[in-house]
Amino acid sequence: MNTRSFRYPAAALRSAYALALIGMAIGFGPVLFAQPAPLFRWLLGAMGVVFLVYFARTVVRQQTWIELDATGICVRGLLGVAIRWDDVRAVRLSYYSTRPDRSGGWMEFIVQGPRRSIRVESTLDGFAALVRESTRETGARGIVPDERSRVNLQALGIAA
Amino acid sequence: MLNYTIHRILIMIPTLLVISFVTFVIIQLPPGDYLSNQIQELKSSGDSAALERVEFLRRQYGLDKPFVEQYGAWLGIWPGERGLSGLLQGDWGWSFEHDLPVSEVVGDRLMLSFVLNFSTILFTWAVAFPIGVYAATHQYSWGDHGLTLFGYVGLATPNFLLALVLMYFANVQFGLSIGGIMDPEHLGQPWSWDKARSVLDHLWIPVIVIGTSGTAGMIRRLRANLLDELQKQYVVTARAKGMAPTRLLVKYPLRMALNPFIADIGNLLPSVISGSAIVAVVLSLQTSGPMLLDALQSQDQYLAGSFLMFLSLLAVIGTFISDLLLAALDPRIRLTGGMAK
Numbered sequence: 448m449n450t451r452s453f454r455y456p457a458a459a460l461r462s463a464y465a466l467a468l469i470g471m472a473i474g475f476g477p478v479l480f481a482q483p484a485p486l487f488r489w490l491l492g493a494m495g496v497v498f499l500v501y502f503a504r505t506v507v508r509q510q511t512w513i514e515l516d517a518t519g520i521c522v523r524g525l526l527g528v529a530i531r532w533d534d535v536r537a538v539r540l541s542y543y544s545t546r547p548d549r550s551g552g553w554m555e556f557i558v559q560g561p562r563r564s565i566r567v568e569s570t571l572d573g574f575a576a577l578v579r580e581s582t583r584e585t586g587a588r589g590i591v592p593d594e595r596s597r598v599n600l601q602a603l604g605i606a607a
Numbered sequence: 608m609l610n611y612t613i614h615r616i617l618i619m620i621p622t623l624l625v626i627s628f629v630t631f632v633i634i635q636l637p638p639g640d641y642l643s644n645q646i647q648e649l650k651s652s653g654d655s656a657a658l659e660r661v662e663f664l665r666r667q668y669g670l671d672k673p674f675v676e677q678y679g680a681w682l683g684i685w686p687g688e689r690g691l692s693g694l695l696q697g698d699w700g701w702s703f704e705h706d707l708p709v710s711e712v713v714g715d716r717l718m719l720s721f722v723l724n725f726s727t728i729l730f731t732w733a734v735a736f737p738i739g740v741y742a743a744t745h746q747y748s749w750g751d752h753g754l755t756l757f758g759y760v761g762l763a764t765p766n767f768l769l770a771l772v773l774m775y776f777a778n779v780q781f782g783l784s785i786g787g788i789m790d791p792e793h794l795g796q797p798w799s800w801d802k803a804r805s806v807l808d809h810l811w812i813p814v815i816v817i818g819t820s821g822t823a824g825m826i827r828r829l830r831a832n833l834l835d836e837l838q839k840q841y842v843v844t845a846r847a848k849g850m851a852p853t854r855l856l857v858k859y860p861l862r863m864a865l866n867p868f869i870a871d872i873g874n875l876l877p878s879v880i881s882g883s884a885i886v887a888v889v890l891s892l893q894t895s896g897p898m899l900l901d902a903l904q905s906q907d908q909y910l911a912g913s914f915l916m917f918l919s920l921l922a923v924i925g926t927f928i929s930d931l932l933l934a935a936l937d938p939r940i941r942l943t944g945g946m947a948k
Contacts, residue, residue, distance in 0.1 A: 466613060466614075466617060467613075469617070470613065470616065470617060473620055477684075477695060481683060481684060481691055481695055481696070482691060482696060483683070483695045483696055483697075484695070484696050484697025485697075486697070487695055487696075487697070494616060497609075497612065497613065497616065498613065498616075500609070501609060501610075501613050504609065541938030542938050542939060543608075543610070543611040543934055543938060545611070545614045545615055545618055545930070553610065555608075555610075555938075568610060594841065595937065595938060595939045598939050599938075599939060
């Protein structure tokens with residue numbers, strides 16, 4: 448297999464930055480300017496921190512790209528991780544949606560190594576190809592996805 | 608999951624703002640306000656000192672201000688007479704009917720409501736869970752038929768009617784008074800062991816009355832969900848491979864059948880505080896349900912509005928928690944629904 452690179456597209460990163468900034472404004476704004484009661488101060492502060500973490504993760508993603516080759520999967524850039532196909536313990540494909548009919552959601556692909564995991568979201572350019580290649584490589588080494596992942600893989604047109 | 612949590616939080620905030628606005632609109636909809644009615648009464652009795660106090664309260668709580676300013680001040684995002692002092696700052700406002708801060712009016716009742724409704728939820732789960740599992744694993748047995756009958760009777764009987772029937776029989780047959788959530792001598796007294804024991808002594812009747820229909824409904828849902836799961840291919844395969852029945856039941860089908868219990872958490876949190884208002888009126892329970900009804904009837908706007916907003920906050924937080932749990936338990940796409948990006 449030739450080495451292939453995948454990146455998060457600029458549009459997805461812009462929308463993630465916007466969400467993070469809105470969330471931090473709503474969380475930290477009242478704490479700084481509206482003197483909320485202690486309970487609300489903690490709730491809003493915690494919410495602001497969650498969005499701060501999300502902002503930091505978006506920065507990391509902007510500086511990151513993912514590489515696949517015959518030996519394994521690797522995250523290059525900030526907080527890089529590399530997992531050899533032979534060391535993969537499990538692969539999981541999850542689906543999340545915030546709508547009641549579960550439409551319009553997104554997927555998360557997790558490759559679990561001996562010590563660390565690699566998580567990739569479906570906003571990544573070439574996500575389906577990355578999942579297809581990874582499940583093919585891990586499947587060849589006897590790693591079988593769980594029941595839920597199999598249903599989600601079928602939705603991507605990948606037989607597991 | 609972080610992405611999911613972020614999206615859910617961002618949905619919660621506008622939801623709460625819309626709820627707060629609708630709540631405020633609803634409590635303002637009837638013509639006039641509590642103080643207007645008071646002023647009419649005081650004018651007819653000629654009590655000028657009380658009239659001055661009412662006018663002071665009207666200015667203090669901005670009842671003479673435009674609607675939007677009143678709304679902003681109530682939320683605590685717009686400075687009123689007392690600066691920024693609203694829900695956000697923990698000031699629930701003033702109960703005009705009780706002539707006390709809302710937090711003091713609500714105080715003890717909130718605790719009692721929590722104890723009563725939380726006990727009811729525990730009762731519902733403790734009874735419904737084993738019965739539902741038994742009914743599903745022994746489908747069409749005598750036990751299943753008997754429990755199904757119990758379920759239908761429970762579902763069809765209104766709680767307040769059950770309360771009235773129980774009160775009647777307890778009085779006529781046993782000479783017992785089962786109303787109230789504690790003995791009258793403990794009402795309004797600080798908490799003590801005697802008071803707590805009195806609450807526990809009185810608790811079982813309302814718990815059974817309020818919990819019956821919920822238990823029956825839960826049994827039916829758990830039975831139906833578990834039956835669905837038990838007929839799936841993976842269960843048949845596991846049986847064919849010789850997996851022990853109990854281990855098979857607990858490992859997968861039961862976990863999947865629990866989804867409705869988890870989805871119920873969204874409704875559970877507000878019902879822990881406000882549930883069973885009608886039963887509380889019938890049984891003369893000193894919980895928050897009857898207080899909310901009184902506040903709505905008398906247009907005690909801060910008491911009603913703040914309490915409704917508190918319940919909405921609990922509902923939104925409950926839904927948030929149940930959505931996170933459901934997403935963690937079952938992150939599956941529905942092939943009949945939309946596709947992932």
